[in-house]
Amino acid sequence: MSYLQRLKDINAKYGMFHAMTDETDAGESRFLFSAKDNLTSLDMETCAGSRILQGYVPAFDAAAIERMKAAGGMLVGKTNMDEFGFGTFSANSAYEIPRNPFDRERSCGGSSGGSACAAAVLEGHVSLGVSTGGSICCPASFCGVYGIAPTYGRVSRYGLIDYGNSLDKIGVLSAKASDLRKYITIMAGRDERDPTSCVQPELKSERRRMKSVAVPKDGIQGLSGDVEAAFNDSIETLRSMGIDVEEVDMPSFRYAIPAYYVIATSEASTNLARYVGMRYGVQEGDLSLKFDDYFSSIRSASFGDEAKRRILLGTFTRMVGYRDRYYAKARQVRQLVIDDYKRILQDHDAVLTPTMPYVAPRFDEIERMSALDSYKTDYLTVPPNLAGNPHLSVPCGYDGNGMPIGMQFVGAHWDEDVLFTMAEEWEKAFDMRRPEVEA
Ligand code: GLN
Numbered sequence: 001m002s003y004l005q006r007l008k009d010i011n012a013k014y015g016m017f018h019a020m021t022d023e024t025d026a027g028e029s030r031f032l033f034s035a036k037d038n039l040t041s042l043d044m045e046t047c048a049g050s051r052i053l054q055g056y057v058p059a060f061d062a063a064a065i066e067r068m069k070a071a072g073g074m075l076v077g078k079t080n081m082d083e084f085g086f087g088t089f090s091a092n093s094a095y096e097i098p099r100n101p102f103d104r105e106r107s108c109g110g111s112s113g114g115s116a117c118a119a120a121v122l123e124g125h126v127s128l129g130v131s132t133g134g135s136i137c138c139p140a141s142f143c144g145v146y147g148i149a150p151t152y153g154r155v156s157r158y159g160l161i162d163y164g165n166s167l168d169k170i171g172v173l174s175a176k177a178s179d180l181r182k183y184i185t186i187m188a189g190r191d192e193r194d195p196t197s198c199v200q201p202e203l204k205s206e207r208r209r210m211k212s213v214a215v216p217k218d219g220i221q222g223l224s225g226d227v228e229a230a231f232n233d234s235i236e237t238l239r240s241m242g243i244d245v246e247e248v249d250m251p252s253f254r255y256a257i258p259a260y261y262v263i264a265t266s267e268a269s270t271n272l273a274r275y276v277g278m279r280y281g282v283q284e285g286d287l288s289l290k291f292d293d294y295f296s297s298i299r300s301a302s303f304g305d306e307a308k309r310r311i312l313l314g315t316f317t318r319m320v321g322y323r324d325r326y327y328a329k330a331r332q333v334r335q336l337v338i339d340d341y342k343r344i345l346q347d348h349d350a351v352l353t354p355t356m357p358y359v360a361p362r363f364d365e366i367e368r369m370s371a372l373d374s375y376k377t378d379y380l381t382v383p384p385n386l387a388g389n390p391h392l393s394v395p396c397g398y399d400g401n402g403m404p405i406g407m408q409f410v411g412a413h414w415d416e417d418v419l420f421t422m423a424e425e426w427e428k429a430f431d432m433r434r435p436e437v438e439a
Contacts (some may be wrong), residue, residue, distance in 0.1 A: 007076060009439040012103070012331075015096040016117035018078035019045045025133045030072030033120045033183075036111075037078040037129040038085060038161040039170070041065055043386045044075065048161040049083040052302035053281035062119055063194065064128055064170045065189045071186045072163035079114025083304045084268065085132050085163040087111050088377050089366050090139070092306045097363075101143055101435035102403055106360040116143035118330045121171040121346065121437045126174045126183055130160060132167045133260050134381025137393035140152040140173050140404025141355035143397045144422055144433065147173040151414050152388030153200050154189030155184070164267035167260075175434065177427040179394065180355040181205065181420040187249070204417040210243055210349045213409065216250035219353030230352045230397025230405040237429055238352075245352070248344055254335040259373055261396030262326050263386070269314025272307065275299065282383025309371060325383070345389075345412040350419065353380045355393040355406035384410040392419040394426045400434060422429055 003390045006023050011017045015094045018333045021044070026032060035041065040058035042096045047053040065075060076103045082092040090113025091097050099107040101120040108117045112129030116139030119127045129136040131149035140147025148171045155170040162168060188203045195412065215235070223231070235245050277298030278284050303311070318327035322331040344351055366374075384391040397405040412418045 003259040004277070006439065010437060011077075011119055013095055013438050014099045014101060014117050014121055016079055016114040016121070017096045018047060018049075018080050018095050018114070021072070021076045021390060022073070023381045026074055029208070031073035031124070031126065032069055032076050033061075033073045033126045034077040034079050034115065035065055036081050036115050036130050038081065038140065038163075039065055039128060039132055040077060040159040041075060044078055046078060046161070047281070048060050048085070049081040049093040049095060050303070050307065051282070052275045052298070055282065056280045057408060058157060058159075062356045063156035063191050065159065066226070067187045068128070077118065078172055079112065079118055079127060081114055082111035083307050084161065084272070084379050085130060086268070086306045086310055087136070087146070088138055089113065089361070091363065091366050092304055094304055096309055097202065100360050101234070103401065106362050106403070107111050107142060108355070109142030111135040113139045114221040115173050116145055116147065116320060119143065119145045119175055120435055121188045126172060126179050126313060129171055129173050131169050131385060132163045133385045134378050135266055136171045136173060136383050137391055137406070138378070139357045139406050141395070141408075142231070142360035142404065143177045144404030144406070144435070145173055146392070146394055147171065148184060148392040148416070148419065149385070149390065150184050150188070150416050151200070151390045153196040154203070154390070154416070156194040158193035158199040160273045162267075164264040165271070167264060175432075177394070177423040179422060182200060184416060198390070201414050206417055207421045208418045210418050212244035212246065212348045213238065213352040214246055214248040214344050214351045215347040215352050216248055216253055218250060218253035221378070222357050223354060224358040226355050226399035227248050227356070227358055230399075231407060233272075234396040234407055241425065241429060246348070249346065250340050250351070253383055254342045255333045256337050257376060257379050259330040259337070260378070260386050261313070262330035263334065265310045265314030266318045267314070269311045271304070272311055275286060275303075278425065281429035306371070313423045328383070334386050336385050339411075340430055341384070341387045341389055341410065350409040350411050352407060352409055355408040357400050359405060370378050381407065389413060390416045390419055392423055394423050395432055396430065402433070404433075
């Protein structure tokens with residue numbers, strides 16, 4: 001069977017790809033990769049999970065994709081995701097919802113759900129994800145693979161369809177720990193087209209060993225029994241590897257979620273203003289309408305419910321009269337989170353928590369969740385995203401149904417090296433399971 005046919009068959013079962021290559025063999029390529037569908041790609045439709053971008057085929061590659069291709073990679077697919085990254089389960093996609101490789105009735109996590117799925121089910125595959133509030137570590141944890149969101153500014157965002165510009169980071173998901181270092185090294189570095197990438201120090205590869213981790217007390221509240229047990233076992237394993245584990249106070253932790261949802265939606269609501277049925281994607285409105293009625297008609301018909309909710313919320317929090325109470329306040333909280341990490345990471349190499357408070361939920365459970373329930377699920381992944389710190393999720397256990405559990409290491413700004421080394425060592429100590437792929 002050709003490799004493309006096999007990809008198609010696997011995709012039919014798991015729904016990880018929105019668009020796929022029609023090449024039939026890999027030619028001279030050194031490796032195959034996929035990328036979240038909010039990274040623009042030459043000649044491959046890019047919709048960011050939204051109906052409003054249907055039909056948009058970019059005329060350029062995102063910087064991250066460009067660098068992967070230059071290193072010999074072949075882009076085989078664009079992965080399904082929550083619309084514009086708005087979600088935790090990839091269920092807010094206007095297209096297909098990817099299915100968890102360990103149980104197809106459950107979510108892959110989100111918003112880079114398709115990327116985690118591809119990393120878990122395809123042998124030797126690497127996938128690019130994007131994190132704004134946890135969208136790499138969450139799906140990595142739910143699908144039982146490794147994932148890193150590097151320091152904010154490490155990988156150029158040129159060609160990324162923005163969600164929240166002060167938060168967005170491009171990273172890597174793979175079933176192999178050493179891939180994280182390998183592919184972040186390929187994509188990292190200065191790019192004049194994204195000024196935030198131009199202030200970065202060099203990405204070190206000293207293979208510095210982790211000696212001590214801090215566990216914030218608030219980070220071990222509200223966990224399911226299985227996650228708590230797997231996390232406690234993992235702490236014992238870390239101790240047996242010679243790593244010091246200490247509980248610490250991180251007072252800002254509990255305020256991170258409200259601050260994040262104010263900042264992220266404020267930025268998202270301005271970013272979405274450009275989708276009006278003129279420049280990209282759908283343009284099928286009634287052109288005899290006045291221009292603002294035309295824009296509204298396209299936006300009403302083509303944005304999903306979660307995108308509309310976030311436009312309303314983000315517009316409200318930025319309004320004159322409310323701005324100080326919400327947006328400015330949230331920025332103050334963000335500074336507290338940054339300061340807390342700085343303080344703790346002076347004495348420790350990483351801050352450690354489980355990645356998600358429970359294993360991947362079933363789709364019927366997700367349907368019963370309110371928007372707030374789903375926002376609250378992110379309380380462990382949002383703090384490092386608000387602070388721009390690199391964070392890496394490793395698989396660390398399985399519950400009684402065989403569903404994967406993950407834990408997350410948060411490092412100091414620009415110190416990905418110690419996280420990579422930790423993951424590489426963890427891989428040797430941990431008995432990782434691969435899903436049985438049906439196709
Ligand atoms: N679940 C979070 C949100 O909905 C984070 C998503 C993300 O990182 N893109 O905003």
